[in-house]
Amino acid sequence: MRPKRALAAALAGCCTVAVLAACGSSASSSAGSGSSTGTGSGSASAGTPVKGGNLVFANPQDAESLDESTIFDNNSIWIIEQMTQPLFTVTSNGKSVMPLLATGYTVSKNQLTYTISLRKGVKFSNGTPMTSKDVQFSLEQTMAASQGWGYIDSAIKSVGAPSADTVVVNLKYKWAPILADLALFANGVVPDNYGGKTAAAFYNAPIGTGPFKFDYWHKGSALKLVANTDYWQPGKPYLNSVTWTDVPDDNTRQLQVTSGQAQIDQFPAWSTVSSLKSNPSVALSLFPSTETNYLAFNEHVKPFQDVNVRRAISYAINREALVKAVLFGNGTAANSLFPPQVPYYDANSGGLQYNLADAKAAMAKSSVPKGFTTTLLVPSGNSDYATIATIVQSELKPLGITVNIQTLDPNTTNENFQSGKYDMAFSLWTMDIPDPDELATFGLDPTSGSKSFFTFYDNPTVVKAVHAAEVTTDTAARQADYNTAQTVAASDAFMAFLYYSPYAYVEGSNVHGFDVTPLGNYHMEDVWLSSGSS
Amino acid sequence: MGRMSFVLRRLALLVPTAVGVTIITFFMVHLIPGNPAVTILGQHATPSTVAALDKQLGLNQPLIDQYWLFIDRLFHGNLGQSLYYGVSVSSLITSHLPPTLWLLCYAAVIAVVISVPLATLAASRKDGVRDHVVRIVPLLGLGMPAFWFGLILQTWLGTKLRLFPVTGYGSGFSGHLQSMFLPALTVAVALCPVLIRSLRASMLGVLGAEFVTTARAKGVPAPRLLVRHVLRNAVIPAVTVLGINIGYLIGGTLIVEQVFAIPGLGSLMINAIFERDFTVIQSVALIYGVLVVLVNLLTDVAYVALDPRVRFDA
Numbered sequence: 001m002r003p004k005r006a007l008a009a010a011l012a013g014c015c016t017v018a019v020l021a022a023c024g025s026s027a028s029s030s031a032g033s034g035s036s037t038g039t040g041s042g043s044a045s046a047g048t049p050v051k052g053g054n055l056v057f058a059n060p061q062d063a064e065s066l067d068e069s070t071i072f073d074n075n076s077i078w079i080i081e082q083m084t085q086p087l088f089t090v091t092s093n094g095k096s097v098m099p100l101l102a103t104g105y106t107v108s109k110n111q112l113t114y115t116i117s118l119r120k121g122v123k124f125s126n127g128t129p130m131t132s133k134d135v136q137f138s139l140e141q142t143m144a145a146s147q148g149w150g151y152i153d154s155a156i157k158s159v160g161a162p163s164a165d166t167v168v169v170n171l172k173y174k175w176a177p178i179l180a181d182l183a184l185f186a187n188g189v190v191p192d193n194y195g196g197k198t199a200a201a202f203y204n205a206p207i208g209t210g211p212f213k214f215d216y217w218h219k220g221s222a223l224k225l226v227a228n229t230d231y232w233q234p235g236k237p238y239l240n241s242v243t244w245t246d247v248p249d250d251n252t253r254q255l256q257v258t259s260g261q262a263q264i265d266q267f268p269a270w271s272t273v274s275s276l277k278s279n280p281s282v283a284l285s286l287f288p289s290t291e292t293n294y295l296a297f298n299e300h301v302k303p304f305q306d307v308n309v310r311r312a313i314s315y316a317i318n319r320e321a322l323v324k325a326v327l328f329g330n331g332t333a334a335n336s337l338f339p340p341q342v343p344y345y346d347a348n349s350g351g352l353q354y355n356l357a358d359a360k361a362a363m364a365k366s367s368v369p370k371g372f373t374t375t376l377l378v379p380s381g382n383s384d385y386a387t388i389a390t391i392v393q394s395e396l397k398p399l400g401i402t403v404n405i406q407t408l409d410p411n412t413t414n415e416n417f418q419s420g421k422y423d424m425a426f427s428l429w430t431m432d433i434p435d436p437d438e439l440a441t442f443g444l445d446p447t448s449g450s451k452s453f454f455t456f457y458d459n460p461t462v463v464k465a466v467h468a469a470e471v472t473t474d475t476a477a478r479q480a481d482y483n484t485a486q487t488v489a490a491s492d493a494f495m496a497f498l499y500y501s502p503y504a505y506v507e508g509s510n511v512h513g514f515d516v517t518p519l520g521n522y523h524m525e526d527v528w529l530s531s532g533s534s
Numbered sequence: 535m536g537r538m539s540f541v542l543r544r545l546a547l548l549v550p551t552a553v554g555v556t557i558i559t560f561f562m563v564h565l566i567p568g569n570p571a572v573t574i575l576g577q578h579a580t581p582s583t584v585a586a587l588d589k590q591l592g593l594n595q596p597l598i599d600q601y602w603l604f605i606d607r608l609f610h611g612n613l614g615q616s617l618y619y620g621v622s623v624s625s626l627i628t629s630h631l632p633p634t635l636w637l638l639c640y641a642a643v644i645a646v647v648i649s650v651p652l653a654t655l656a657a658s659r660k661d662g663v664r665d666h667v668v669r670i671v672p673l674l675g676l677g678m679p680a681f682w683f684g685l686i687l688q689t690w691l692g693t694k695l696r697l698f699p700v701t702g703y704g705s706g707f708s709g710h711l712q713s714m715f716l717p718a719l720t721v722a723v724a725l726c727p728v729l730i731r732s733l734r735a736s737m738l739g740v741l742g743a744e745f746v747t748t749a750r751a752k753g754v755p756a757p758r759l760l761v762r763h764v765l766r767n768a769v770i771p772a773v774t775v776l777g778i779n780i781g782y783l784i785g786g787t788l789i790v791e792q793v794f795a796i797p798g799l800g801s802l803m804i805n806a807i808f809e810r811d812f813t814v815i816q817s818v819a820l821i822y823g824v825l826v827v828l829v830n831l832l833t834d835v836a837y838v839a840l841d842p843r844v845r846f847d848a
Contacts, residue, residue, distance in 0.1 A: 058795075062805065064574065064618060072576045147586060200620075218629055219619050220805060221703075221797030247795040248805070251685055252701055256795070259693045259700045411568035411810050418572065418579050449580030 049513065053529035054241045058253035058262040062220055062246040067203040068186050069141050070148030074430075074520060075266075077185055079244060082225055082524050083125070084188030084208030087116060087135065087167070088179055090434050094290065094341045094518030097183040097434060101130065101209060102167075111174045111473060118165040124191055125213035125228040132161035137192040139169070139182075141199070149186035152438070174471045176478060180435035185521075211237040211525035221246055231525070238513075238528035257282050257506050263529065264514065265506035270328050271383060273504060281509050286330055286502040287516040290431035292339045295392065295496040299456040301423050308366035310493040313424075314352040315359035316395050323499050325391060326384045330504070334497035336486045337443055341518035342436050344469075344479055349486035351497045356398065363399045371400020377425040378405055379413040385426050388498070418454055427453055427495065431519050436482060440466045444489060457494035537838070544831045548824065555823035556608070556816060560601050563807075563815050569593070570617040570810040591617050593812075604816060614813040618806070623817045626802060631821070633703045634798035636710055637787050640718035642776065645725040649772075652726075653733035654760055657768075660738060672730050675723035680786055684720040684793040691716060701795040717794040721786050725779055732775040736768040743767075770841050777833025781826045 063076040068084060071077060087102040099105075105116040122130040136159045143153040155175035160168040171178065181187065189209060194202035205214045209232065212225035224243040231237060245262065247253045250269040256262040258279055268276075268284070276282055295317070297304040304310060319333030335351035338344065352358075363369060378389045386407075393403040403424075408416065417425045432438055442450045444466050446458040462485050469481035490497070503516050513526040571587035572579050588594045592603075607614050613623035656668035675683075692700035704713030740746060741764055749763055788800035795801075799818050806814035838844050 065620065072574070147583065147590070218797065219616075219621060219626055220630060220802050245795065246797070246801075246805075247701065248801070249681075249792050249795065252688070252793055252795050255685075255688050255693055255700045259696070261700055261702065409566075409568065409808070411573055411808065412566070414576075414579070415567065415569050415572045415584075418584070419581055449582055451580075 049528040056262040057244040058247045069145040082212040083210040088183040114169040123230040131164045133192045136161045177435035177437040180433040237525040263508040268506045289503040293498040294427040296427045312362035314493040314496040318354040331501040344482035351490040373402040374423040377422040379410040559819040613817040618811040630802045641721035644722035649729040657737035672727040733772040736771045780829040
């Protein structure tokens with residue numbers, strides 16, 4: 001998933017296209033900041049749920065598309081998840097899956113065939129019943145999405161529908177993450193053959209089995225879903241409608257929630273959050289997340305191929321200080337490639353922590369004991385990264401490393417990062433599935449399209465462990481493989497693991513039952529508004 | 535020259551201006567590094583998926599070919615598809631143009647409503663205390679950045695006093711009137727100082743004219759003299775100033791729309807720039823260009839209507 005960054009807020013004086021694009025903005029923005037030590041939901045579901053009410057989200061950015069098979073953008077994903085549902089879903093601790101449209105499954109002896117029984121009485125929002133044919137069609141459309149999520153289903157050989165409420169998934173090879181993959185929104189169930197429409201027409205107004213159905217999407221301003229009266233969970237959803245509005249300015253979003261125009265601010269800026277404590281009409285909720293922030297080193301650029309240089313920098317960064325300065329204390333120092341909310345996270349993998357003496361020792365052993373000059377790529381318009389960059393710059397000075405901060409607008413930053421045109425850059429990950437496989441492959445395999453998180457890090461021991469963990473379902477064996485991968489990667493310091501941050505949401509005090517999983521998903525069917533709401 | 539032929543000639547001149555705007559914006563947005571495919575693919579982008587999406591979006595074609603395609607489509611009344619949303623650009627513009635026009639007109643009206651009485655007040659007592667106050671205080675409006683002043687209005691009039699909605703466009707005429715008041719005021723406040731100064735200066739000029747002395751000698755009461763004789767003649771230069779400043783005003787709406795979460799062209803434009811949605815950027819810049827030219831034309835027409843001595847021969 002791609003956490004969206006809030007766009008420009010203070011664009012003073014930038015009135016031409018060129019100036020706008022070049023200057024970005026100086027606005028504070030901190031989207032998708034989320035943690036391992038979050039305090040959990042602030043919207044305690046006090047009292048009995050009440051039916052009715054219209055809930056409005058203030059979102060820093062508009063959705064992009066409602067096509068579940070190709071969309072990578074979180075804003076879109078979280079909306080899609082209210083309309084279409086997969087067979088399984090992530091548990092609220094984010095570490096495993098539980099049945100949703102399925103009721104159970106059996107696995108063949110050779111572990112290549114999964115037979116899944118479907119929930120009875122489930123209807124699409126247009127009133128037609130859901131059958132195994134719909135599931136088969138849905139999985140096949142995503143398997144075929146080569147520009148989209150097709151890769152997540154690459155272990156699936158075929159899907160069968162032997163009876164109306166049974167689906168058979170045949171695998172090409174043993175594949176441990178299969179249930180986690182099936183729980184991805186991209187494998188959500190849509191009507192067979194799109195109910196006779198073309199894919200493009202269907203995804204303009206998708207139909208699913210979810211608690212809400214499509215109402216309208218005014219692109220660039222608002223997207224509205226209304227309650228699905230045919231929803232299969234009795235009594236739900238409580239809300240009449242949910243609307244996501246597009247409000248790029250951090251301050252404006254906060255004002256909307258405090259004034260009651262919106263009920264939830266998705267991605268408040270950390271800098272604005274502290275001022276909310278005195279306001280009784282709003283609450284800040286922190287949810288444990290899988291969001292992890294890294295500092296990446298480009299091993300195609302000298303001297304970052306030298307492990308001692310990477311270790312020295314990793315040791316020199318005071319992560320507690322970063323958490324304090326950027327998250328105002330609402331996070332923890334990262335000590336592994338994996339965040340604690342991910343299964344097989346190894347707390348003892350030995351991710352390097354702040355120690356100036358060790359940093360200097362590593363530097364002395366390196367190919368550049370006297371130091372060097374390098375560049376840190378930073379996206380503009382993001383006060384969090386600007387702060388981290390300044391801190392890193394000053395922390396590397398005692399090692400003789402001169403850091404030039406290169407600020408480019410977010411799109412260019414991403415492009416340069418992904419094409420290897422950088423020395424050091426910030427990187428961030430949130431999990432899509434409750435299994436480390438996707439992150440491990442993306443982050444540690446130099447032959448994957450992402451070239452080890454675009455660092456070109458290549459350690460055969462790590463790569464072997466990552467792929468061994470994919471093809472065994474034995475939990476102990478997987479843990480051992482992932483421990484190896486995490487420990488070696490940490491020791492190689494291919495990236496400096498910076499911090500884990502929670503997801504922050506600002507909610508009106510009349511919002512109840514809003515809960516976010518560590519993967520970022522939320523279930524709007526459980527949310528209700530107490531009286532006095534819009 | 536007759537009025538019709540004047541307007542037609544000016545409208546014909548719109549074509550080269552618009553073409554100029556398209557050339558400049560097209561090549562400028564492509565000079566900036568960045569790629570819409572990177573935005574669309576996000577965290578999962580890899581060089582190979584970006585290249586594949588580039589091809590699908592037609593961005594791997596030579597720039598000059600892409601430009602010709604854009605122009606060719608334009609002359610067939612087609613602005614192309616948004617690279618980000620995958621819908622037609624004209625549908626995006628149709629839904630985002632009304633809030634911006636509302637904001638512009640509303641701001642112009644508020645600016646006039648504020649400026650005319652203040653300028654009259656200042657001119658009626660030249661170099662007096664109220665003249666100085668009127669000349670100096672509105673200058674604050676020029677100095678205050680719109681995003682800051684907007685925020686102040688939102689906090690005080692919106693959140694604390696709850697007189698106006700904090701953000702949004704509202705629905706229905708009265709809804710727009712109420713929701714758009716704070717943003718329109720924000721834009722207007724930056725416009726007022728220039729308007730007040732020019733109006734005051736021209737009123738002072740008219741006050742010194744012989745016909746005013748005559749009217750005064752005839753015993754026309756001061757308020758009537760100011761409104762019927764002085765203001766009417768003094769308003770002509772102010773109209774020009776207002777017209778010229780509409781261009782400035784359009785720039786101002788970009789920021790104000792962001793601050794007040796108004797789904798107008800400015801918001802569309804800024805998002806498109808960040809997403810590198812080239813087709814949308816080009817089209818919105820074109821609309822803005824055309825808008826400025828049309829407003830200038832309207833100003834000239836209004837000028838002639840207000841002052842019969844001026845003739846259409848520009």
